[in-house]
Amino acid sequence: MTLRTLTLTTVLAFGSLLAGCSNNADSICEKRQSCFDDNLDTGQCAEKIDKWIKDKDEDRRRERVEDCARCIDDRSCAEVLESCIDECYDIPS
Secondary structure, eight states, X not given: OOHHHHHHHHHHHHHHHHHHHHXXXXXXXXXXXXXTOTTXXXXXXXXXXXXXXXXXXXXXXXXXXXXXXXXXXXXXXXXXXXXXXXXXXXXXO
């Protein structure tokens, strides 16, 4: 494998990881908008979550966002309130 191929593969893999984080934040913000706040700016919400992740303890916070996004996936608003408080509590919006 050439250095150029290795570099390209690394960049693409890293980009996929970053996109995954963003998708989790987007999912959380879209669910919050549809369930709790019609006026929520989902783009700004996702940016706040991304900044929150990078602020400190990045691995733990990224895992919390992933857990929250996984929990809210395919749940009704009532189910989110009932089942996802632990996973989603304190994640900014």
